[in-house]
Amino acid sequence: MNDTATPATLTVQVVYLARLREAFGASSERLPLQGISADALTVADVLAALASRGGVFATELAAGRAVRVAVNHALVSLDARVRAGDEVALLPPVTGG
Amino acid sequence: MSMAVRVQTADFEVGGELAALRAGDARVGAVVSFVGTVRDLNADARVTEMTLEHYPGMTEQALDAIVAEAKGRFDIYDALVIHRVGPLAPADQIVLVAVTSAHRGEAFDACRFIIDYLKTEAPFWKKEQTPQGARWVDARASDDEAAARWRDTKHTTSKA
Numbered sequence: 001m002n003d004t005a006t007p008a009t010l011t012v013q014v015v016y017l018a019r020l021r022e023a024f025g026a027s028s029e030r031l032p033l034q035g036i037s038a039d040a041l042t043v044a045d046v047l048a049a050l051a052s053r054g055g056v057f058a059t060e061l062a063a064g065r066a067v068r069v070a071v072n073h074a075l076v077s078l079d080a081r082v083r084a085g086d087e088v089a090l091l092p093p094v095t096g097g
Numbered sequence: 098m099s100m101a102v103r104v105q106t107a108d109f110e111v112g113g114e115l116a117a118l119r120a121g122d123a124r125v126g127a128v129v130s131f132v133g134t135v136r137d138l139n140a141d142a143r144v145t146e147m148t149l150e151h152y153p154g155m156t157e158q159a160l161d162a163i164v165a166e167a168k169g170r171f172d173i174y175d176a177l178v179i180h181r182v183g184p185l186a187p188a189d190q191i192v193l194v195a196v197t198s199a200h201r202g203e204a205f206d207a208c209r210f211i212i213d214y215l216k217t218e219a220p221f222w223k224k225e226q227t228p229q230g231a232r233w234v235d236a237r238a239s240d241d242e243a244a245a246r247w248r249d250t251k252h253t254t255s256k257a
Contacts, residue, residue, distance in 0.1 A: 018150050018222035019233045066236070073155035075218070089152060093236030096149070096180060096221025097133050097192050097212055 009034050010041060012082060014050070015089040020067070023056050031088075043069045044078040046088050066093045100168065100176050102160035104151060106183040109193055118177050119197050125174055129204035130195040131212050137187035139234065142227040149182045149191065152220035156180075163214045171207035173198045178211065180221060210247050217244040 015028045036045055047069070051061040061067060068075055070089040071082060082088060111132060119125045135147050164176050179193040194211045198204035215221075223234040 015152075017152055017220065018224070070152070070155055070220070073152075073158050075159075089155070091152070091220055092222065092233070094217065094220055095223045095234040095236050096151070096219050097216040097240075 008038065010036065010038055010084040012046060012084065013087045014046065015087060017089060017091050019092045020060060020090050023060050038084065041082045042078065043071065043076060043080045043082055043088065046082055047078070047090075061090075067091065068093070100161075100164050102157055102164060102178045102180075104153075104156050104160075104180050104182055106181060108181070108190060109179045111190075111193060114177060114179065114193060115195055118175055118195050122174060122197065124199060125197040126199045127201040127204040128195065128197050129201065129208040130193060131208050132190055133192040133212070135185050135187050135189045135191060139225060142225070142229060144187060144225045144227055146226040147185045147187075147189075148224045148226075149180075149185060150222045150224065151180075151182050155220050159219045160215065163211055163218060166214070167196070167207045167211050170210065171196075171198070172203045173207045176207065176211065178215065180215075180219070182221070213240070213243040213247060216240040 010033045012031050012033065013028060014031045016024045016026060021027050031046065031049065033041065033045065033049055047061050050057045068091045069078070070076065070091060071080055072087050073089075111130065115128055115130060119128055135144070137144050160178050160180070164178060167173065167176060174197045177193065177195045181191055185191060192212070192215070194208050194215070196204045196207045196211070198207065217240050225232055225234055
């Protein structure tokens with residue numbers, strides 16, 4: 001049996017910060033992802049799954065919108081790998097200092 | 098070398114922090130600090146209150162990484178970053194960056210590097226309360242440019 005090649009339901013913890021938390025009406029949620037093999041899931045897949053809900057998710061996560069992603073507290077690029085159980089945070093442009 | 102970072106709701110006392118940073122270290126010939134404060138006017142609107150939000154768990158890690166990067170680039174002895182979160186009023190202190198070094202050049206450069214990077218890499222967000230309602234502060238292109246300056250240019254101070 002080859003688990004890594006079998007598309008299954010993978011669940012990640014998605015965290016929404018600042019403006020995105022208000023726009024989505026939640027600070028975090030468990031997001032099940034289907035149809036993607038466990039060894040191929042990327043940040044882009046997570047964003048696409050959220051955007052496919054339409055509405056404010058589609059608007060805020062449209063291509064070209066300035067959203068950065070941190071996986072397990074480290075900023076990463078869209079092609080970065082995501083594993084089941086990872087914390088995937090969506091960050092609007094930061095304004096500290 | 099302690100290289101401390103702190104995220105806190107409480108205010109900080111700059112003089113005491115600077116004294117503690119260089120205490121007992123007679124190698125230090127320069128202490129440079131930056132203090133960021135809340136302005137009462139932003140983008141043509143009166144600001145009556147500001148709330149600083151962050152991403153607990155990631156914030157300290159991001160600040161540690163920025164300070165470690167500064168230590169790698171500049172000849173500094175120690176660095177301190179304090180960033181406040183929660184509700185703040187105009188004129189309140191928001192952030193302190195302080196650096197010790199043998200000489201002023203390295204200290205100035207490292208302090209500026211840390212605050213420039215903090216503004217584009219550390220997960221903090223400002224929400225302003227104005228007479229027209231609350232609004233999230235927009236990120237500035239000028240902050241990205243300030244950080245990019247460090248990314249693209251090699252550190253030029255002589256290390257010989």
